[in-house]
Amino acid sequence: EEVSKLLALKAQLNTEDAGPQKFTLKTPKGTRDYNPQQMSIRNDVLQKIITVFKRHGAECIDTPVFELKEVLTGKYGEDSKLIYDLKDQGGEILSLRYDLTVPLARYLAMNKITNLKRYHIAKVYRRDNPAMTRGRYREFYQCDFDIAGAYDPMVPDAECLKVVTEILDTLNIGQYVLKINHRRLLDGMFEACGVPADKFRATCSTVDKLDKSPWDEVRTEMINEKGVTPEAADKIGEYVRLNGGTELAEKLLKDEKLSKTKAAVEGLEGIKLLLEYCALFGIKDKILFDLSLARGLDYYTGVIYEAVLTQPIKIGNEEQTVGSIAGGGRYDNLVGMFDSKHKQVPCVGVSVGVERVFSVLEAKLAAGDIAVRTSDIDVYVASAQKNFLEERIKVCAELWNAGIKTEQSYKKNPKMLNQLQHCEENGIPLAVVLGQSELERGVVKIRNIVSRQEDEVPRDSLVQELKTRISALNKEINGTS
Amino acid sequence: EEVSKLLALKAQLNTEDAGPQKFTLKTPKGTRDYNPQQMSIRNDVLQKIITVFKRHGAECIDTPVFELKEVLTGKYGEDSKLIYDLKDQGGEILSLRYDLTVPLARYLAMNKITNLKRYHIAKVYRRDNPAMTRGRYREFYQCDFDIAGAYDPMVPDAECLKVVTEILDTLNIGQYVLKINHRRLLDGMFEACGVPADKFRATCSTVDKLDKSPWDEVRTEMINEKGVTPEAADKIGEYVRLNGGTELAEKLLKDEKLSKTKAAVEGLEGIKLLLEYCALFGIKDKILFDLSLARGLDYYTGVIYEAVLTQPIKIGNEEQTVGSIAGGGRYDNLVGMFDSKHKQVPCVGVSVGVERVFSVLEAKLAAGDIAVRTSDIDVYVASAQKNFLEERIKVCAELWNAGIKTEQSYKKNPKMLNQLQHCEENGIPLAVVLGQSELERGVVKIRNIVSRQEDEVPRDSLVQELKTRISALNKEINGTS
Structure with missing residues (x-):
């Protein structure tokens, strides 16, 4: 039984060896990547x-x-x-x-x-x-x-x-x-x-x-x-x-x-x-x-x-x-x-x-003595509903054109939880949440990721509303730290 | 006569060749320095x-x-x-x-x-x-x-x-x-x-x-x-x-x-x-x-x-x-x-x-279609008088410590004309002009390089005066272009 185990292990190793990568994957000696x-x-x-x-x-x-x-x-x-x-x-x-x-x-x-x-x-x-x-x-x-x-x-x-x-x-x-x-x-x-x-x-x-x-x-x-x-x-x-x-x-x-x-x-x-x-x-x-x-x-x-x-x-x-x-x-x-x-x-x-x-x-x-943020995104464009990719794309384009640092999911129908989790993990302070009923009423929701508060704002004034909030958040950060 | 000219020319060439630099001074083929x-x-x-x-x-x-x-x-x-x-x-x-x-x-x-x-x-x-x-x-x-x-x-x-x-x-x-x-x-x-x-x-x-x-x-x-x-x-x-x-x-x-x-x-x-x-x-x-x-x-x-x-x-x-x-x-x-x-x-x-x-x-x-500035210096610390290096050094340190982009001449007794010319050539907008009589009265002169206007300001409020003027100049540039 021991022998068969070893043989199985060896076979597994051989499979790994058979890959296209015959050399150790590394940077040259004394060098490194920067993540x-x-x-x-x-x-x-x-x-x-x-x-x-x-x-x-x-x-x-x-x-x-x-x-x-x-x-x-x-x-x-x-x-x-x-x-x-x-x-x-x-x-x-x-x-x-x-x-x-x-x-x-x-x-x-x-x-x-x-x-x-x-x-x-x-x-x-x-x-x-x-x-x-x-x-x-x-x-x-x-x-x-x-x-x-x-x-x-x-x-x-x-x-x-x-x-x-x-x-x-x-x-x-x-x-x-x-x-x-x-x-x-x-x-x-x-x-x-x-x-x-x-x-x-x-x-x-x-x-x-x-x-x-x-x-x-x-x-x-x-x-x-x-x-x-x-x-x-x-x-x-x-x-x-x-x-x-x-x-x-x-x-x-x-x-x-x-x-x-x-x-x-x-x-x-x-x-x-x-x-x-x-x-x-x-x-x-x-x-x-x-x-x-x-x-x-x-x-x-x-x-x-x-x-x-x-x-x-x-x-x-x-x-x-x-x-x-x-x-x-x-x-x-x-x-x-x-x-x-x-x-x-x-x-x-x-x-x-x-x-x-x-x-x-x-x-x-x-050691956890300091923290760093690796992207500066201010706004995440999210939706809880299916088939909202087109609407998200349009909103993203509008925000980018206004100079607002914006991201969205590259999936057609991402889960709401995953979208909000992405914001939390990456320190993104605001999310625009799109929904059918809101759009029909000509509004969108802005969610504050930390406080979880959501406010409806007119769709037409979304850019201005976001700019005001981003500027307030930046002042808060610079004022208190 | 022609021959002697040629010989003299050749002797000159030989002298140049005798330098320590035996190879052509260049960057490798297909590369360049950026000035x-x-x-x-x-x-x-x-x-x-x-x-x-x-x-x-x-x-x-x-x-x-x-x-x-x-x-x-x-x-x-x-x-x-x-x-x-x-x-x-x-x-x-x-x-x-x-x-x-x-x-x-x-x-x-x-x-x-x-x-x-x-x-x-x-x-x-x-x-x-x-x-x-x-x-x-x-x-x-x-x-x-x-x-x-x-x-x-x-x-x-x-x-x-x-x-x-x-x-x-x-x-x-x-x-x-x-x-x-x-x-x-x-x-x-x-x-x-x-x-x-x-x-x-x-x-x-x-x-x-x-x-x-x-x-x-x-x-x-x-x-x-x-x-x-x-x-x-x-x-x-x-x-x-x-x-x-x-x-x-x-x-x-x-x-x-x-x-x-x-x-x-x-x-x-x-x-x-x-x-x-x-x-x-x-x-x-x-x-x-x-x-x-x-x-x-x-x-x-x-x-x-x-x-x-x-x-x-x-x-x-x-x-x-x-x-x-x-x-x-x-x-x-x-x-x-x-x-x-x-x-x-x-x-x-x-x-x-x-x-x-x-x-x-x-x-x-x-082609002269665009212009660029290669340094951002706002203030040049100058003096028309001899033996003012010590005073200039002290003022420079004060301005640098206040975060003001400042330069001075590295010469002990630079000529006033050369100092002002340096400002003009490098687009430095302001000069602080130090002089014995002003210092005795507790003031210094601030000179606007373009308008050539000079104002006396109290030595004690030099940093604040400069900051106000720099901020006004920056607003002027951003407002008109």
Whole structure:
């Protein structure tokens, strides 16, 4: 008997295998679909961010999802191995964009643009190890705000920080600190500690790991993999544990080793000026000058910054640590890499890590902490009677033509209960209920789904009646919440 | 002398070649960047379309830009050669999405969803011959609206047509006709004309070329490449020249050959019902039943449709023919191709060809027929005096915090003329002009850029004054245009 059961089970499995679908139905590794609830969250977050970008006068641009492979070559240092290449199908050799910064630099150089304040919201691609529950994907959104142009020191840089505070405040996802540092200071520090110039970038990308690894591990990597001497590493270790405000910058300007290093002095003077402008912008209490901040990318040349949430976020009964939520810096040499005459366009910008924001809000949704509506329908056109499809179609057309967000059942003779249930499940506030006797008297019923109250209104004034009620409902929602 | 000139010229060329940029700076073939003006047009068009989709209760989804290659395999017939493949870098074999319909079907099957009304606006990829001036790119937007679910015949299909009319009406880009036909009628017609069943799809994709090629060429391709007999081709030729309304469907239902073919009768009954619902929706005058409409894609199973602009569009002093601007149809078997048990989810949908709309509006912009603003800034914070950067920064922060769209110069001591010129060039309506003597008296000046009138207002009530003026300006714009 056991055997026959197993055989039956196997036969069943075989039937399933015999279908047209021979492969596992999934999205590619590290990617995902967004369902309507997730899209609702995503569109809401992006809209809030765009509002801030536009408040600062940023213009919008877009670039293709792929670039000539040569455009990306030599821009990302060690991370170049994470670039997605397209198959050579004849013609140009292409790669998917890795970020929105290199395409911006290519765009500026190609069109000989020397001034631009732009935002760009689009997906980028990295063949990294995905950690999808923490919002790390192979396909993910970047929201970038950049200011290109030769201006006075730190004025656009400070505005980028102001933009980040406005975004994090409007998203309201918890307390944060904006860490700042300066690549010139890092270079000066490496020099002062005895690191040879050709090892600055490699040493820098090792320091960048301090947010995830303890100093001991970072020190070991510096010595064993990057060829930094143990003495130099230990000196670096002294500096990178420092953080503070203007007083720290002033103290370091008097530091015996750093004060003799031109790059370090430049960096420290920059930090001082930036902190001054941040004070005028009223955001100084959110800024922390932190010598351990390094940022992974090769192309930064001046100030670098990173916004970090300082507390775990409460999701249901659990807490989730989010960490870094935005980052950026100054890159004055990137555009010149694309110009045949090395013509530079100084740039500074910031990228908001919206995937982490989506991830937090989705977890909150799953835990029941928040609710979202996936459609905005105001009116459902229903009928309890058979053969009323024609009448429903006519009413729908009338409401759509009047700009009213309207739905109806696609069935010829839907059940009244199902129609009302659809309204309740989808948060549709009003239903128009059509019936023979009412139509003969030249009226229709409007039903309030929540209160279940029904009112007869003249068929001729249906549109006006609905508009009045929708506007009242909207005022109610905006007034009480 | 000539020689030395040439040599000098050559030396100059060499210098340029010696730059770091060894390759031509361009976007990949068939793709383009969108500059701020183009983005402004694009966002405006998409927003109008989304408004229509939402009015009909569509929810929004998104899918990854690439899919497992197997997902796309066998869905596009002859066009499969146009799919972009990614390089095999270890792991899964991927291709860029070719449309948004197959990803939708994969999404429905994977998540076992049987009912969904969704819209999806995203870029798709085809290695086709680009014709960029006519809006045909290798990377282009699709705006799709689809209704999935088992419903009564032609109810969702008719709503798709209604959606198309609302979109084309709101975009207001010229007169149009919505051609409709039915795949079952085409199959029945081929059968009645003596085409073997295994040649239906190939014959159908040849008929699809009738919008671009004359019948003679299509006939030749049918006979020489698709193996249709000359007699069958000539009979097809008789039918495909027919178009009309309900009376044509009724006439064809009495046609000697078609009336004996089950598929043709099914198709014609479908067309009749669809036309009936279109009449109820009030859009019948925009619909044309056209037997030459075939649509290229393999997966359609029922009604198919295509919106075509009927008149050339005036751009400057020239006229441009646009042609097809939206298309779609019913595909009841596509989802089942992804389900291990062949479980079907009937679907019908429409895709709006927004690239052609963008292309027309961009040409109008270039010809000076329309104007666009690329940023929404309302207030520029200016100063004629030196060393007023700190004061400007403070005012900007105050205005941003109050939600006012504000800009300032990133220079420490910008010239007054340049600041006012920036306002004029960018359509910024108001400037706050800061000066020492005014500040000492506790006032600031507000300048209307167009009228050049300046008023002093108390520094303390600056935010409120600006809000009042911005709101008045917005009313003025909305009231007069």
